[in-house]
Amino acid sequence: MLAAPGVGWLVVFFAAPLALVAAFSVMPRGPYGGVEPGFTFEAYQRFLVPIYLTTLGRTLLLSLACTALCLALGFPVAYAISRSGRWKTLLLVLVVLPLWTSFLVRTFAMIFLLRDTGLVNQWLLATGLVREPLTLLYTPGAVLAGLVYGFLPFMILPIYASLEKLDLALLEAAEALGARPAARLRRVVLPLAMPGIVAGSLLVFVPALGSFLTPDLLGGAKQLMLGNLIQNQFSAARNWPFGSAASLVMLALVLAAVVAWLHLRDRAEELA
Amino acid sequence: MPPSTTAAVQLNRVCKSYGPVRAVDAVSLEIAAGEFFSILGPSGCGKTTLLRLIAGFEIPDPGSGQLRLFGDVVDQQRPYERQVGMVFQNYALFPHLSVERNVAFGLEERRRPPPDIASRVRAALELVRLAPERFRSRMPAQLSGGQRQRVALARALVLEPRILLLDEPLGALDLKLRKEMQVELRALNRTLRTTFVYVTHDQEEALTMSDRIAVMDHARVVQIGTPAAVYERPRTAFVATFIGDANLLDGERVALRPERVRLLPPGTPANGLVSRPGVVQDTLYRGDTVQVIVALHEGGTIRASVDCTAGDGAPWRPGDHIVAGWRATDCHPLEAEP
Numbered sequence: 001m002l003a004a005p006g007v008g009w010l011v012v013f014f015a016a017p018l019a020l021v022a023a024f025s026v027m028p029r030g031p032y033g034g035v036e037p038g039f040t041f042e043a044y045q046r047f048l049v050p051i052y053l054t055t056l057g058r059t060l061l062l063s064l065a066c067t068a069l070c071l072a073l074g075f076p077v078a079y080a081i082s083r084s085g086r087w088k089t090l091l092l093v094l095v096v097l098p099l100w101t102s103f104l105v106r107t108f109a110m111i112f113l114l115r116d117t118g119l120v121n122q123w124l125l126a127t128g129l130v131r132e133p134l135t136l137l138y139t140p141g142a143v144l145a146g147l148v149y150g151f152l153p154f155m156i157l158p159i160y161a162s163l164e165k166l167d168l169a170l171l172e173a174a175e176a177l178g179a180r181p182a183a184r185l186r187r188v189v190l191p192l193a194m195p196g197i198v199a200g201s202l203l204v205f206v207p208a209l210g211s212f213l214t215p216d217l218l219g220g221a222k223q224l225m226l227g228n229l230i231q232n233q234f235s236a237a238r239n240w241p242f243g244s245a246a247s248l249v250m251l252a253l254v255l256a257a258v259v260a261w262l263h264l265r266d267r268a269e270e271l272a
Numbered sequence: 273m274p275p276s277t278t279a280a281v282q283l284n285r286v287c288k289s290y291g292p293v294r295a296v297d298a299v300s301l302e303i304a305a306g307e308f309f310s311i312l313g314p315s316g317c318g319k320t321t322l323l324r325l326i327a328g329f330e331i332p333d334p335g336s337g338q339l340r341l342f343g344d345v346v347d348q349q350r351p352y353e354r355q356v357g358m359v360f361q362n363y364a365l366f367p368h369l370s371v372e373r374n375v376a377f378g379l380e381e382r383r384r385p386p387p388d389i390a391s392r393v394r395a396a397l398e399l400v401r402l403a404p405e406r407f408r409s410r411m412p413a414q415l416s417g418g419q420r421q422r423v424a425l426a427r428a429l430v431l432e433p434r435i436l437l438l439d440e441p442l443g444a445l446d447l448k449l450r451k452e453m454q455v456e457l458r459a460l461n462r463t464l465r466t467t468f469v470y471v472t473h474d475q476e477e478a479l480t481m482s483d484r485i486a487v488m489d490h491a492r493v494v495q496i497g498t499p500a501a502v503y504e505r506p507r508t509a510f511v512a513t514f515i516g517d518a519n520l521l522d523g524e525r526v527a528l529r530p531e532r533v534r535l536l537p538p539g540t541p542a543n544g545l546v547s548r549p550g551v552v553q554d555t556l557y558r559g560d561t562v563q564v565i566v567a568l569h570e571g572g573t574i575r576a577s578v579d580c581t582a583g584d585g586a587p588w589r590p591g592d593h594i595v596a597g598w599r600a601t602d603c604h605p606l607e608a609e610p
Contacts, residue, residue: 172329173364177378177427178352187377191368 018251025244033238043245052229052246059226060253062140062215063208066147067155070204071197073148074155078196079189081156082163092160095153103150107217110146111137114218138220146214151207155200162196163189198265205261206254226250278343280305280435280467281326285337288321288330295321297491300337303469303484308461310470310478313488314514320361320439322488323471327437328354342434352381357428359438363420365412371397371423372408378431396430401456418449429460435467442477454481475515479503487511509606517563519574525606532602533576535564535588536595545597548574552592564588566596 025043027035046052081091098106113119114136121133136142166189174184190197212227219225226246233243281303288296295318303309311319324330325339328351332338338345346354365374375396379389397404400422412420421441428436438457442450458481461468472478478485479499486496487510495507506512509520512527519528538549550568557580564576574596578587588594 167362167364169360169362169364170366172351173358173360173366173427174377175329176327176351176356176358177431178381179377180352183381188366 021244021247024240025248027241029239029241033234033240035240040241043239043241046242047245047249055224055226055229056249058140058224059209062144062147062225063205065144066151066208067201067205069144069148070152070155071201074152074200075159075193075197078156078159078163081160082166092157095156099153103213106150107146107214110142110149110218114142114145137218138222140219140224142218143215143224146218147208147211150211150214151204154203154207158199158203159193159196162193166192194265198261202258202261205257209250209253209257278305279303279340280307280342281309281469282340282343283322283325283337284340286325286339287333287336288318288325289333294318294491296325298337299491299493301486301493301496303467305342305467306461306465308458308468308470308481308483310472310482310485311488312472312475312478312485312515315473317488318491319471319473319488323437323439323469326435326469327351327356327358354435355431355433356435356437357431357433359421359424359428359436359441361439361441361443363412363424363441365420365423365427367412370409370411371402371415372404374412374423375427375430377427382431392430393426396426399429399460400426402426417445418453421445421453425460429464429466433466435469438468438470440472441470442472442474450477457481479515485515487514489514505604507607508609510609512604512606517575517577520606521574521603525608527604527606528574528598528602530563530575530577531561532598533574534597535566535576535578536597538593538595540595542597544599546600546603547595547597549593549595550574552588552590552594554590555588562587566594568596 024035026039026041028038028040028042030036047056077095081088081095084091111118115121116133116135116137118136120136121130124130125133170188170192171184174188179187210227211225212231215224215228216231219228226249230243230246230250233239233246237243279302281301283299283301285298285300286296287294287298297318299318299322311322313319321330325332326341328346328349332347339347341354341356351358366377369377372393375393376389379392384392393408394404397407402419402422407415407419407423412423415423424441441457442453445453454477457468457470460466470478470481479502482499484496484498485502487494487502489510495502495511497505502511503516506515506518506527509518509524509527512518512520517530519530519533520526521528534545536547548568548570550566553565553567553573555565556563560580561577562580564578566574566576568574576596
């Protein structure tokens with residue numbers, strides 16, 4: 001009885017919309033959007049052509065690369081903040097600060113940085129490293145840079161939270177037992193930061209998988225990622241069943257990622 | 273002190289400062305190999321810093337004195353190069369590793385062959401009286417405080433250190449367990465012939481376990497000696513009152529232990545005792561003894577510790593007129609505090 005409000009909430013806002021998407025994905029498409037009564041796997045079959053599979057592969061690759069880069073950049077930052085004493089609060093505010101402005105505005109800022117006459121190219125030309133401006137904008141690289149920039153705080157914060165709890169005496173104990181800095185990192189810091197690493201990776205990977213604004217603005221209108229494909233099917237292409245099917249494919253990817261990461265976290269001990 | 277190669281630990285005017293604060297101020301001491309040596313003092317006196325200097329977690333101030341272990345100057349050596357073991361205040365067991373993996377950690381870092389590791393871990397667990405089969409695969413969170421303590425000991429001892437450093441290792445245990453561990457630590461020190469350097473703020477613990485005690489106060493070593501010497505012949509008023517209880521007489525120039533004060537009915541012949549008449553102010557029941565606080569007629573108070581052999585608590589009541597007496601030889605002269 002006590003669970004009733006929670007269950008009701010889940011049904012209305014989670015289960016019902018999901019069931020609707022699932023139902024749409026196996027119905028014939030209507031001529032002006034929407035669906036018509038019937039049952040067909042046409043939408044899923046349509047997904048199996050090279051162009052869509054490439055999009056799927058590129059989405060996975062970009063999201064994984066984004067997660068890996070965020071981890072590589074975010075872990076040292078989180079570690080440094082957790083050991084920064086009285087600067088801690090200030091540094092944390094600096095990490096969170098970008099989130100207070102609109103994601104759209106920040107993505108446009110990336111355009112100003114990366115375009116042919118942007119700051120990066122101006123600097124490269126001024127230092128004589130290149131003779132002609134590089135094409136940075138509207139490339140997968142630009143999308144990756146935008147994703148990493150946008151999601152980095154979500155990697156830093158959970159890792160910081162788990163490093164913050166790390167008892168420094170454990171590092172001294174490891175040192176007294178003969179562990180050099182690299183061994184201390186591998187056998188003590190990383191395993192104990194694993195909950196934060198897993199949480200941060202999920203917080204980056206999942207939204208990266210579903211992102212459509214960043215690839216749209218920084219990648220050009222080239223349907224670089226699954227998110228653009230889905231958005232397009234529901235708007236311009238008016239193919240709701242195909243959009244629904246693509247959404248479910250993405251959901252399956254997210255679930256697979258969650259299971260994989262949780263599995264990794266439970267094996268953290270073997271790492272040490 | 274001439275450098276001697278037999279000393280396990282030798283400090284010669286070693287200083288350690290944090291900014292303007294001196295945590296260890298020109299400390300010199302020598303610890304013999306195999307000795308159970310305690311560093312005793314109130315919190316903040318610098319005793320933990322002194323231990324961390326020996327361990328290598330802190331480096332002496334540049335230009336200050338030297339630190340030698342078994343004759344070698346080790347000022348620049350990292351902790352793992354010094355062959356010392358350390359038991360931390362809250363044990364610092366790795367929470368993500370089982371008991372077995374915790375104990376094996378140091379051996380694994382030394383790349384010992386796995387069968388060798390397994391047999392050494394087993395021997396170390398048996399040494400600290402943890403049945404290997406029962407405890408091997410438990411996680412630290414599944415252990416009681418006493419068991420964690422034993423794992424921490426096994427983890428340090430399995431590497432056969434030349435010196436075992438212990439930082440208030442029994443602080444978190446209840447009294448009964450603490451007494452048990454005191455006896456066991458002492459026995460380990462005897463059987464292994466490893467030098468134990470033991471930091472504590474508990475004077476009773478230091479007196480019970482140690483071969484010798486260094487008493488620290490305000491970053492300095494005030495007195496070094498056997499438990500009996502430090503108790504019977506305290507150098508300063510601080511040592512006299514920190515270790516055991518003491519009446520300070522003559523403007524803190526003389527210490528008198530309460531158990532040496534005798535309480536007599538008024539009019540008893542002095543019999544060669546120094547005697548002072550007074551009134552019982554209060555009695556504090558302590559189980560085996562009663563502490564009687566006497567307000568002397570000449571001014572001031574004196575505390576006397578009286579055996580509770582009668583079984584009915586204090587033989588004296590507040591308001592009783594009595595005479596406090598002691599032998600002149602029981603008074604111990606003190607040096608002025610620096």
